[in-house]
Amino acid sequence: MPDMKDWGYTVALAGTNAQQGELMIARILSAHREQFEVVCEMGFLKARAKTGEYFRLEESTEFPAVGDFVLIKYNPLGDSLIMRTLPRKSVFSRSDLGGRKAGHGRVSVEQVIAANFDYVCIVMSLNQNYNARRLERYAALAWASGAKPLVVLTKADLTEERAHYLSDAMRIAPGAEVFALSAMTGEGMEEFRSFFKQGETLVFLGSSGVGKSSLVNALMGEEALKVGAVREDDARGRHTTTHRELLMLPSGAMVIDTPGMRELGILGADEGLSTAFSDVEELARRCRFSDCTHRAEPGCAVQAALKAGKLDRARYESFRALERENGAALRRAKEIKLREKSGTKQQSRPRDKSYKHATGD
Ligand SMILES: Nc1nc2c(ncn2[C@@H]2O[C@H](COP(=O)(O)OP(=O)(O)OP(=O)(O)O)[C@@H](O)[C@H]2O)c(=O)[nH]1
Ligand SMILES: [Mg+2]
Ligand SMILES: [Zn+2]
Known part of the structure; x- marks a missing residue:
């Protein structure tokens, strides 16, 4: 029978929310509309989200996604019922493609792609796929997710310039581990394989065709x-x-394979970094001091939100990590965001406000 610790479950994850009683902890392995495959200590099961419970949630983002730990009511005879999503230590989401972008006084709907991973593997292949600017944006998003980014350069067998790409990627994504490998020849595989510990979860993100599934198979x-x-x-x-x-x-x-990035639309050309840290930045704008470092200053809105539980600590931590280890990339990411927003609307607004708060007008 599966042990949930092997599946990455830790008590710290559930915190005080794991009012178990007759409920059982499970992890979501896959989601097909309303039907989920989960693993729990009883084995591998099919489950459904209890609509009554989930309709009451204000945040649609809490709907179970792959990688989530949930509480289920076990049913030995048929579908078990998913009662609640436990708090996430990391999460990747995108704005709903069907919905409109924020900026019309409406909150944009977020769809969660994956949750509770330790590493985001930014997968790019060393043929025509490698793109420094895209890497920079993915890295910022990965930091924002609450996990650590890793750069995985695939199809190393197709290039003579492996070393060049390696050093370029290290420069673009400082603080991220960079691997160059080939699922086909096995080159670089051992180093990558031995990087992860038991119980850790990685999620693979990247364009279609870069070899994510091939790498999982390897x-x-x-x-x-x-x-x-x-x-x-x-x-x-x-x-x-x-x-x-x-x-x-x-x-x-454990590894979460995903469909090619374009399909996911996480970073569609027009979407940019609209989801990366916008919440922290919004808070920071309300701090008393404009140069607040959000550590111990009086009147710090970020610290206040942390204390009130309105800002996720892991997210704040990765914001800080990004600032520390990757300050240049963060600044570049902000510039990209500013450029993108000002290119579409609100050209005349003051610079520091132009990419926020399109709401209310
Ligand atoms: N030369 C070479 N080809 C590879 C390697 N890894 C994968 N491929 C090829 O790349 C193609 C795409 O591989 P997939 O694993 O399906 O790519 P994917 O990233 O999962 O694509 P999507 O599922 O569409 O997002 C296949 O033809 C693979 O055989 C590699 O290391 N070297
Ligand atoms: Mg695939
Ligand atoms: Zn502050």
Whole structure:
């Protein structure tokens, strides 16, 4: 029978929220509309979200997503019921593609892509996919998720300039570990494989066709996932993976494979960094001192939000980590965001306000 600790569950994760009683802790392995596959100490089960419980939630983001730890009411005869999503230590979400962007007095709907991972693997292939600017943005988003970014340069067998890409990626994403490997030849695989500890979870993000599923298969030591050929003319993938899925590797680490980035639309050309740290920045604007470092200053709105539980500590921590280790990237990310926003509207607003608070007018 599965032990939830092997699946990454720690008591700290649940905090005071794990009022268990007759409920059982489970982890979401995959989600197909309303139907979920979960693992719990009774084994691998199918489950559904209890609509009554989840309708009452104000935040649609708390709807279970792959990687989430949830409390279920176990049903040995059919679908178990998911009663509650436990607090997340890290999360990746995107604005709902169907919804409008924030800025019309409405909160944009966020869809959670994956939760509770320790590392975000930014996967880029060393043919035509490597793109420094995209890497920079992914890295900022990864820091914002509450986890650590790793850069995984795939298809190293296709280039002679492995060393050049490695050093470029290290420069662009300081503070992130960088790997160059080939799932095909096995080059660099051992180093990558031994980086993760048992119980840790990684999520793979990257364009379609960069070899995410191939890499998962190489880590699994079997063809667990379907892979698809890339187009010959431009090396783009064909969106072979259509579902997010959490798999246990032989090493005891877990990996969440995702469909190609374009499909996910996390960073569609027009979306930029609109989700990265905007909440912290918004708070920071209300601090008494404009140069507040949000540590111990009086009148600090960030500290106040932390104390009131309105700002997630892990998120704040990664904001700080990004500032510390990756200050330049954060500034660049902000500039990108400013540029993008001012290119679309509100050209005449003061610079420091132009990318926030389009609401209310
Ligand atoms: N040369 C080479 N080709 C690779 C390597 N890894 C994967 N490929 C090829 O790249 C193509 C796409 O691989 P996938 O693993 O399906 O890519 P993906 O990132 O999962 O794509 P989506 O599921 O569409 O997002 C396949 O033809 C693989 O055989 C590698 O290390 N070297
Ligand atoms: Mg795939
Ligand atoms: Zn402050």
